[in-house]
Amino acid sequence: MSHADTLIDARWIIPVEPHATVLERHSIAVRDGAIVAIVPPAERAAWTADDTVSLPNHVLMPGLVNLHGHSAMTLLRGYADDLALMDWLQNHIWPAEGKHVKDDFVYDGTLLAMAEMIRSGTTTINDMYFFHGAVARAGLAAGLRTFVGCSILEFPTPYAGSADEYLQKALAERREFIGEELVTFTLAPHAPYTVSDDTFRKVVTLAEQEDMLIHCHIHETRGEIDDSLKAHQLRPLARLDRLGLLSPRLIAAHMVHMSDDEIELVARRGVHIAHNPTSNMKLASGIAPVQRLLDAGVNVGIGTDGAASNNKLDMLSDTRQAALLAKVGSLDPTAVPAATALRMATLNGARALGLGAKTGSIEVGKRFDAIALDLAQVETAPTFDPISHVVYAAGREQVCDVWVDGRHLLAARTLTTLDHTALLAVAESWRNKIAAR
Ligand SMILES: CSC[C@H]1O[C@@H](n2cnc3c(O)ncnc32)[C@H](O)[C@@H]1O
Numbered sequence: 475m476s477h478a479d480t481l482i483d484a485r486w487i488i489p490v491e492p493h494a495t496v497l498e499r500h501s502i503a504v505r506d507g508a509i510v511a512i513v514p515p516a517e518r519a520a521w522t523a524d525d526t527v528s529l530p531n532h533v534l535m536p537g538l539v540n541l542h543g544h545s546a547m548t549l550l551r552g553y554a555d556d557l558a559l560m561d562w563l564q565n566h567i568w569p570a571e572g573k574h575v576k577d578d579f580v581y582d583g584t585l586l587a588m589a590e591m592i593r594s595g596t597t598t599i600n601d602m603y604f605f606h607g608a609v610a611r612a613g614l615a616a617g618l619r620t621f622v623g624c625s626i627l628e629f630p631t632p633y634a635g636s637a638d639e640y641l642q643k644a645l646a647e648r649r650e651f652i653g654e655e656l657v658t659f660t661l662a663p664h665a666p667y668t669v670s671d672d673t674f675r676k677v678v679t680l681a682e683q684e685d686m687l688i689h690c691h692i693h694e695t696r697g698e699i700d701d702s703l704k705a706h707q708l709r710p711l712a713r714l715d716r717l718g719l720l721s722p723r724l725i726a727a728h729m730v731h732m733s734d735d736e737i738e739l740v741a742r743r744g745v746h747i748a749h750n751p752t753s754n755m756k757l758a759s760g761i762a763p764v765q766r767l768l769d770a771g772v773n774v775g776i777g778t779d780g781a782a783s784n785n786k787l788d789m790l791s792d793t794r795q796a797a798l799l800a801k802v803g804s805l806d807p808t809a810v811p812a813a814t815a816l817r818m819a820t821l822n823g824a825r826a827l828g829l830g831a832k833t834g835s836i837e838v839g840k841r842f843d844a845i846a847l848d849l850a851q852v853e854t855a856p857t858f859d860p861i862s863h864v865v866y867a868a869g870r871e872q873v874c875d876v877w878v879d880g881r882h883l884l885a886a887r888t889l890t891t892l893d894h895t896a897l898l899a900v901a902e903s904w905r906n907k908i909a910a911r
């Protein structure tokens with residue numbers, strides 16, 4: 475007899491690795507937050523556990539990795555819609571952030587985002603915002619695996635007055651969370667149009683010294699490229715390459731507008747890309763060449779971006795959008811098939827964050843970051859292929875269970891770490907404050 479803390483019996487398991495496979499009626503044994511066995515039906519009787527979870531009509535799969543977001547921007551959801559990026563940022567979002575973004579705004583907005591993300595199957599968030607201690611505390615309260623991106627800009631915000639101050643504060647706030655298993659700080663220079671050469675050089679040096687990842691918006695719009703040609707006589711990627719930014723440490727958000735040479739350069743440098751299909755559509759930024767990037771060997775994950783430009787934090791929906799947008803962008807229905815989209819939303823995201831050996835797939839030895847979806851609903855009946863349903867048919871309301879590091883954060887659709895009613899009351903009080911100004 476073998477014994478586990480928890481034994482989960484599932485109708486289907488999508489392990490993601492090996493690629494495009496589905497296991498039927500297998501069980502997962504979890505001990506001390508790790509997967510210790512994937513048990514076929516014939517061996518199930520040899521296992522006992524303190525706790526068993528029965529998922530008779532469900533698919534169990536790795537948790538979704540949101541590779542690019544600004545969690546606290548939930549409090550600005552629906553604040554300014556139907557605008558292009560620079561108009562949206564300069565005339566609406568940055569002025570609102572200038573008035574309202576403080577520690578409490580970031581904590582409350584991030585917690586609200588995390589509740590939404592857990593309820594839609596996200597287990598890891600790669601965030602980028604201000605007041606990093608508040609983001610980290612929210613991550614610990616929610617129980618999500620949280621990458622806290624420390625923003626760096628050349629202009630002042632309520633968080634810091636200069637690029638050097640952003641950097642100093644990032645390192646000071648990081649010190650408080652060293653040793654926290656679920657919290658990792660990254661350096662997040664905002665974008666090529668808001669960060670100087672000098673600051674980018676400092677970021678590269680610091681990232682190497684402190685062994686930190688870098689997270690940056692790059693090649694999001696055509697305007698960004700045109701402006702860079704005027705200001706620097708270089709496209710942003712060429713400029714960043716000269717500054718030493720392009721490496722496997724870099725998670726480049728967006729990368730919508732790419733020449734063949736740039737795709738090849740990014741592949742050679744081992745840069746990871748966070749593709750944000752909904753945000754790119756809503757801000758009319760363009761269609762990223764995802765299948766061409768994958769064909770070139772680039773690791774591409776999926777992000778939601780912030781709730782002010784998406785306006786959902788629903789990785790299932792963005793996985794579907796990634797598959798659909800790749801097809802319409804290339805006029806090729808075989809581009810980004812369902813299993814590839816699911817791999818992008820899980821294992822590729824984990825790999826970009828240096829978690830490839832730890833999470834992103836259901837494999838023995840990995841931490842148990844997993845989700846279950848109930849497919850016994852009219853929206854997903856009948857089931858020929860659970861991978862197809864997860865990507866093309868299921869909605870986030872079908873996510874019933876979520877575990878991070880073995881901890882049950884959503885149990886039969888109930889949040890275990892967060893208070894749903896209290897979150898709604900806090901969101902309403904922020905609405906009143908923001909609307910009053
Ligand atoms: C420095 S991170 C936070 C900063 O980024 C702004 N932001 C949100 N979404 C986007 C986007 O798609 N492109 C560029 N900048 C974005 C956010 O409002 C914060 O000011």
Ligand SMILES: [Zn+2]
Pocket residue numbers: 542543544691727779780
């Ligand atoms: Zn963004």
